Amino acid sequence: MAxxxxxxxLKPAEQARxxxxxxxxxxxxxxxxxxxxxxxxxxxVVAVALSAQATDKSVNKATxxxxxxxxxxxxxxALGEEGLIPYIASIGLFRTKAKNVIALSRIxxxxxxxxxxxxxxxxxxxxxxxxxxxxxxxxxxRIEPAIAVDTHVFRVAHRLxxxxxxxxxxxxxELMSKVPExxxxxxxxxLILHGRxxxxxxxxxxEECPVAxxxxxxxxxxxxxxxxxxxxxxxxRKIASAA
Numbered sequence: 001m002a003x004x005x006x007x008x009x010l011k012p013a014e015q016a017r018x019x020x021x022x023x024x025x026x027x028x029x030x031x032x033x034x035x036x037x038x039x040x041x042x043x044x045v046v047a048v049a050l051s052a053q054a055t056d057k058s059v060n061k062a063t064x065x066x067x068x069x070x071x072x073x074x075x076x077x078a079l080g081e082e083g084l085i086p087y088i089a090s091i092g093l094f095r096t097k098a099k100n101v102i103a104l105s106r107i108x109x110x111x112x113x114x115x116x117x118x119x120x121x122x123x124x125x126x127x128x129x130x131x132x133x134x135x136x137x138x139x140x141x142r143i144e145p146a147i148a149v150d151t152h153v154f155r156v157a158h159r160l161x162x163x164x165x166x167x168x169x170x171x172x173x174e175l176m177s178k179v180p181e182x183x184x185x186x187x188x189x190x191l192i193l194h195g196r197x198x199x200x201x202x203x204x205x206x207e208e209c210p211v212a213x214x215x216x217x218x219x220x221x222x223x224x225x226x227x228x229x230x231x232x233x234x235x236x237r238k239i240a241s242a243a
Contacts, residue, residue, distance in 0.1 A: 019180050022187065025190040025194070025210070026190075028210060034048075034189065035060075041141065043071060049104070050091055061090070070084070073114045074105075080102065084101060118137075134146075135148040145184035146188065147188045149169075156194055156199050159216075175187065207222070
């Protein structure tokens with residue numbers, strides 16, 4: 001988990017605002033999931049490890065063929081590093097990732113009977129699996145509530161006034177302390193999908209945003225500048241989810 005930050009007692013109005021943000025996200029998509037394609041814990045670990053500095057779309061394109069021939073640690077190990085590279089050569093840092101995927105497959109076969117250990121400590125000990133990757137895996141499988149902070153989550157957390165943290169760890173800790181407990185296991189996906197499709201980096205789609213009237217940053221982007229406040233609650237827009 002991220003290092004705890006001193007808990008600030010939120011005012012009732014702020015607690016209500018945050019709760020309403022996640023109430024609306026839940027109403028739009030009750031069970032958000034990763035957009036990475038996977039079949040089981042092993043293929044999920046591999047897909048997440050491959051996704052570092054790469055788009056989910058590019059990873060899915062590569063793993064569609066890869067998982068057809070190497071869906072298990074044993075099959076991946078038999079494929080070998082040189083056999084794996086052609087499948088993931090279109091993904092950034094593919095040589096390092098190939099080395100890590102083969103190394104973690106060997107550990108799974110030799111130490112865990114080909115099964116993925118679903119504890120944070122064991123996952124983070126695998127080559128190429130840091131705390132962020134472990135958080136994504138544990139959260140996606142609903143084993144442990146976690147919020148892995150990527151660029152989308154970092155941006156959305158600041159724009160929505162959910163965090164002022166200057167590092168991903170600080171942002172994660174603040175989110176974990178502020179997101180209502182019933183929503184902790186789903187908050188990661190809501191925030192990342194909101195950042196990917198609505199609260200985009202350059203021109204956020206505030207006019208389509210389901211929580212624009214709750215956003216303290218909306219005046220920075222809406223037409224008319226600071227005076228361009230949202231007059232009423234916007235029409236709800238479906239949050240994209242994994243295929």
